[in-house]
Amino acid sequence: MLNETGQDTASPWHEGELAMQRIIGVVERMDGPGRNFIRKAMPEQHRAFFPMLPFVVLGAVDAKGDVWATMRAGRPGFMSSPVPEALDVDLRRDPDDPAEAGMEDGDAIALLGIQLETRRRNRLNGVIRRTDAEAFRLRVGQSFGNCPQYIQPRAAAFVRDPDKPAAMRPVHSVNLDDRARRMVENADTFFVASHVDRDNGERQVDVSHRGGNAGFVRLGADGVLTIPDFPGNRFFNTLGNLLVNPKAGLVFVDFETGDMLQMTGRAEISLSSPEIASFERAERLWRFTPEHIVFRPDALPLRWSRNLDR
Structure with a gap:
């Protein structure tokens, strides 16, 4: 390299x-x-952080090469780090989640631990070693923290047992309906998964947070999302991946209802479009064209509030 x-x-x-x-x-x-x-093992602060969380964001790649981002919930303690080089994750398999197809033994995945109320976030990627259908161990490939920029603070509370599946089934489509369009157009937060296959043959998956004022993502009549890239840490994990491999997965969450909107498709980076100037603070843009969309009503057992004092 x-x-x-x-x-x-x-x-x-x-x-x-x-x-x-x-x-x-x-x-x-x-x-x-x-x-x-960027480390090959988790520091003690990160090892203590993940067990506190009631949910985690994941990025995975299915056997067709489609990239999916997802959010999964569990009672705090469902993640633990027995050694700095590993994170144990106790999560039942979820056949309704399209990301599950990329979470088999030996698959490369990414995790984002994010605590919205404190705006802390730490990232991991590595390879799954699956022990059974209810758990897996992630062998750490990379571990690093991120700053709190653009995170909208929210407090979470469970409304049902996280082991109890949603009662309503997913809706698959190739186009965004009115409900899905509202989720995108009103969002102040989403998560994006991407990946590259490195020169040594190892797959490296990333999942990242994106945030801004409500409506910061523009949705065209053709269903293409235009997303501003604001000043950041200059790691360029997401855009660097997309420059090499334009496949991406996005997940939008309705924090009031627990609904999730997942989509996989292709992304294109725009470095010099005149449209950049129409997004306040944007340094560049990227566009995402959905190819497969999954709407999952009540998928998450959590509800979030902007009232952090409750």
């Missing part, structure tokens, strides 16, 4: 991430942070 600085140890950045960093002239500046903050 390309090592821009000539140091002996390999850079953690892959070619797509380096290309994005090169475009804005920060390759050398980002080399040190990459080596210092």
